[in-house]
Amino acid sequence: MYICICRAVSSTTVREVIADGARTVRQVAEACGAGTDCGRCAAHVRALLEERHGPRQRGRLQPGRRTVP
Numbered sequence: 001m002y003i004c005i006c007r008a009v010s011s012t013t014v015r016e017v018i019a020d021g022a023r024t025v026r027q028v029a030e031a032c033g034a035g036t037d038c039g040r041c042a043a044h045v046r047a048l049l050e051e052r053h054g055p056r057q058r059g060r061l062q063p064g065r066r067t068v069p
């Protein structure tokens with residue numbers, strides 16, 4: 001099934017790119033072109049990334065954890 005209509009990229013291709021090491025929407029775009037036009041497929045790409053790697057941790061500081069030694 002195509003998930004990126006603009007670039008005619010299938011979910012199979014995106015899964016292959018992710019299996020080959022892409023970990024972000026940008027890296028998927030660079031590898032296969034998905035998301036490089038209108039961007040409507042970015043949510044689908046993100047879902048496939050989370051399917052493989054789990055939910056992305058977004059910039060929250062952990063209590064009691066310091067970022068600068």
Ligand code: FES
Pocket residue numbers: 003004005006007034035036037038039040041042
């Ligand atoms: S649907 Fe993927 S860039 Fe438009």
